[in-house]
Amino acid sequence: xxxxxxxxxxxxFTADPGTFLRxxxxxxxxxxxxxxxxxxxxxxSDNTHHDKGFTTGLSGKLGKTKDRQxxxxxxxxxxxxxxxxxxFAAHYVPMVQTSQPSHVIMPGASVSPVDLxxxxxxxxCAFGVGSKSDGTVLVTHxxxxxxxxxxxxxxxxxxxxxxxxxxxxxxxxxxxxxDDGYSGSSTVVGKRVNNEWVFYLQDHGTCQYxxxxxxxxxxxxGKLLERVQVMD
Numbered sequence: 090x091x092x093x094x095x096x097x098x099x100x101x102f103t104a105d106p107g108t109f110l111r112x113x114x115x116x117x118x119x120x121x122x123x124x125x126x127x128x129x130x131x132x133x134s135d136n137t138h139h140d141k142g143f144t145t146g147l148s149g150k151l152g153k154t155k156d157r158q159x160x161x162x163x164x165x166x167x168x169x170x171x172x173x174x175x176x177f178a179a180h181y182v183p184m185v186q187t188s189q190p191s192h193v194i195m196p197g198a199s200v201s202p203v204d205l206x207x208x209x210x211x212x213x214c215a216f217g218v219g220s221k222s223d224g225t226v227l228v229t230h231x232x233x234x235x236x237x238x239x240x241x242x243x244x245x246x247x248x249x250x251x252x253x254x255x256x257x258x259x260x261x262x263x264x265x266x267x268d269d270g271y272s273g274s275s276t277v278v279g280k281r282v283n284n285e286w287v288f289y290l291q292d293h294g295t296c297q298y299x300x301x302x303x304x305x306x307x308x309x310x311g312k313l314l315e316r317v318q319v320m321d
Contacts, residue, residue, distance in 0.1 A: 095175030098160055099133040103177045103205050106278040110291045114157045115276050119209040120164035120181055126193045128169040128203050129181045134161050162207060169203060180279070182208040184230045187250035192219070195226040195279065195286045206279030206286070215247055215263040216277050218288055219255025226286045228279070229254040262290065 093101065102109045109115070120129065135158075169178040180203060182193045195206060208216065208230045219227045231250050237243040244263075251261055262275075276291040 092158065095133055095135065098135075099171075099175045099177045102133060102160075102162075103179070106205070106280050107287070107289050110276070110278065110289055112157065114159040114293075115162065115278075115291060116159070116274070116293075117162040117207050117209055117276055117278075118164065120183065123167075124164045124181050124183060125167060126181060126183055128178055128201065130165045130168055130171055130176055130178055131181075131207060132163050132165050132173070133175040133177065134163060177205070178203050179205040179207045182206060182228055182230050184209055184214060184232050185254075186232055187234045187246050190229065190231060190250040190254040192227040192229045192254045195228060195281070198281065198284050204281035206288075208277050211262075211275040211277060213263075215251055215261055217251045217255055217258055217261035218286075219258045221256045227255050228288075230277075 098109075098113075102115070164181070165176060171177050180193070180195065180201070185191050198204070206228070208228075211230070214230060214232045217229050217231070219229075221227065229251065231247060231254065233243050233247045235243075237246055247263070252258060274293045276293070277288060278291075279286050279288045281287075
């Protein structure tokens with residue numbers, strides 16, 4: 090298979106992130122203090138290496154993997170106008186602390202033409218999808234308070250912050266953390282399809298999931314979470 094150019098990779102990622110995440114390894118860097126909630130411009134860059142990716146079917150059951158191209162998404166600037174090869178616009182969800190929980194509204198097509206959402210890698214953090222009574226989709230990315238040493242108390246603090254951030258919590262997932270530190274990471278991407286937001290997860294380690302309502306769905310939100318494994 091021919092290697093994608095930066096422009097081709099950026100276009101494929103934004104057009105159908107679910108398919109792209111099944112074929113490629115993607116990591117998303119933090120936008121830092123310059124990146125703000127809302128629409129920002131990002132750059133798809135070549136990580137210049139391949140990683141072993143999951144396969145499905147019989148190959149997957151046998152534990153076989155294939156080399157997958159690795160890509161890295163980095164923040165470029167505020168705004169919604171991509172200019173250079175590999176650039177694209179997306180709604181950015183910044184990471185917040187448990188002491189200052191907040192959410193970002195995922196707009197419909199009538200509010201914003203930008204139909205992609207990204208957030209930085211989950212490495213011990215929690216990402217939640219919720220909604221208001223009118224079906225408006227809310228999302229949040231919260232970092233646990235590492236000052237709380239007891240794992241149970243830290244989890245309770247994180248859950249409280251998540252419930253404070255979202256009027257109604259529909260689904261959340263927390264990237265696992267063990268005694269030796271963070272175990273891998275997870276990539277989370279959202280895509281508005283037919284005016285409904287769908288969220289994809291590419292898990293690079295152990296991730297814990299909690300669904301807070303039937304099938305992780307709420308009025309007006311459609312399918313909220315699809316776990317994506319890299320596959321044939």
